Structure formats: structure tokens, C-alpha cells
Amino acid sequence: xxxxxxxxxxxxxxxxxxxxxxxxxxxxxxxxxxxxxxxxxxxxxxxxxxxxxxxxxxxxxxxxxxxxxxxxxxxxxxxxxxxx
Amino acid sequence: xxxxxxxxxxxxxxxxxxxxxxxxxxxxxxxxxxxxxxxxxxxxxxxxxxxxxxxxxxxxxxxxxxxxxxxxxxxxxxxxxxxx
Numbered sequence: 001x002x003x004x005x006x007x008x009x010x011x012x013x014x015x016x017x018x019x020x021x022x023x024x025x026x027x028x029x030x031x032x033x034x035x036x037x038x039x040x041x042x043x044x045x046x047x048x049x050x051x052x053x054x055x056x057x058x059x060x061x062x063x064x065x066x067x068x069x070x071x072x073x074x075x076x077x078x079x080x081x082x083x084x
Numbered sequence: 085x086x087x088x089x090x091x092x093x094x095x096x097x098x099x100x101x102x103x104x105x106x107x108x109x110x111x112x113x114x115x116x117x118x119x120x121x122x123x124x125x126x127x128x129x130x131x132x133x134x135x136x137x138x139x140x141x142x143x144x145x146x147x148x149x150x151x152x153x154x155x156x157x158x159x160x161x162x163x164x165x166x167x168x
Contacts, residue, residue, distance in 0.1 A: 002120075008090075008127045024153065031148040032143050034133040043106075043127035047148075049118040059116050066114040067107065078115075079107045 002049050002083040003056040009069045009076045010041035027077060044068060056080050086167040087135050087140040092111060094125035094151045095159045131167060140164050 011017045018037050024038040025054035046063065060078050069076040095101045101123050109121040127162040131146065134140035144162050 006092075010127065010129065020128075024130075026151065027147065030146065032132075032136075032150075034143075035130060036133065037131040041127045041129075043094065043125045044104075045094065045121075045123045046108075046119060047121040048116075049120065052163055060117075062114065063111065064115055066116075066147045067110065077108075 001051065001056075002047065003047045003053070003080050004083045005044075005048070005056070005060040005078050005080045006042040006061075007046065007060065007064060007068065007076060008041060009044065009074050010039055011014040011073060014076055015073060017046075041074070042068075053080065053082075085135065085140075086131065087137070088167045089128075089132070089140070089144040089147075089162050091128040091130065091144065091148060091152065091160060091167045092164040093148070093158050094123055094126060095126065095157060096159055099124050106131060125158065126152075137141045137164065138165075 020038040020040045024035055027035040050059055057080050060080055064076045104122040104124045108119055111119040132143060134143055141164050144164055150161045
């Protein structure tokens with residue numbers, strides 16, 4: 001079965017995000033006011049095969065832990081759905 | 085009213101994504117097989133205030149068009165929800 005995982009990897013809340021801060025500060029230059037905070041992370045779309053949804057989630061969890069996210073600076077969330 | 089926008093900015097399907105390709109090729113080194121494709125883009129979380137949900141969506145649309153996404157190379161999708 002083919003699955004698609006949508007993974008978000010964001011800088012931890014406790015850490016500064018200078019890229020996000022810069023974007024936040026520049027929103028008024030494109031006439032957007034009322035912006036309080038912008039945080040910028042990564043979005044990863046992974047297409048892969050697995051036998052069951054359980055196995056698919058395990059693969060994504062392993063990928064995040066071992067390769068995609070740096071746990072000292074980043075937190076990850078993901079959702080897995082079958083590919084149409 | 086306070087809103088949070090979750091914005092995904094991904095490289096267009098037609099374009100090569102060398103960063104994603106590299107990650108994809110390295111999945112087997114962390115014992116994950118069956119990976120077909122990995123695409124890497126940005127995830128942006130924006131906290132902002134707007135009068136209505138309609139206005140909130142307009143703000144996010146404008147932000148993506150004018151500042152966040154490069155339409156030549158990237159496509160954006162977003163969802164807006166009220167902040168708890």
C-alpha cells in the first residue's frame with residue numbers, strides 16, 4: 001500500500017526564530033498589520049510504501065527521529081494518509 | 085479575533101528538489117525502505133489578528149503572494165483557524 005506522510009518540523013517554542021522574526025517585522029511593508037508572530041520550519045512530504053497504516057506511522061516516526069528532525073532544536077508533527 | 089495560519093510552501097511538482105532527493109536516497113541508511121519520493125518545503129505558522137475569518141484568509145493570501153512564496157518555483161496551501 002502506498003502512503004503519503006505530511007511532516008511539519010518546527011523550531012521549539014523556547015528558541016528564537018530569527019528568520020520568522022524578520023518575516024514578521026516585514027509584514028507591515030506589504031500592508032499586512034496585526035501580525036503577532038511568525039515561526040518558520042520545514043514541511044516534508046514523503047511518499048512511501050508500507051504494509052499497514054501502523055507500519056507506515058512507525059516508518060515516519062523513525063525517519064523523523066533518525067534523519068529529519070533535530071530534537072534539540074525542533075519538534076515534529078505528522079499525518080499519514082493513503083495515496084490516491 | 086486572533087487567528088493562526090498554517091502555511092505550507094512546497095517546490096512545484098515540475099521542479100527538481102535536490103534536498104528532498106538527497107534525503108530520499110539516505111532513508112535506506114537509517115533502515116527505512118520503500119521510500120519513493122521526498123519533497124522538502126517550508127512550513128510557516130503565523131499568529132495574527134483579523135476582524136473576520138474572511139479577512140483573516142485574505143491576509144494570509146496576500147502574505148503568501150507578496151512575501152512568503154516565490155510563484156515561479158513554489159506553490160502554497162494554507163489553513164486558518166482561530167487561536168485557542
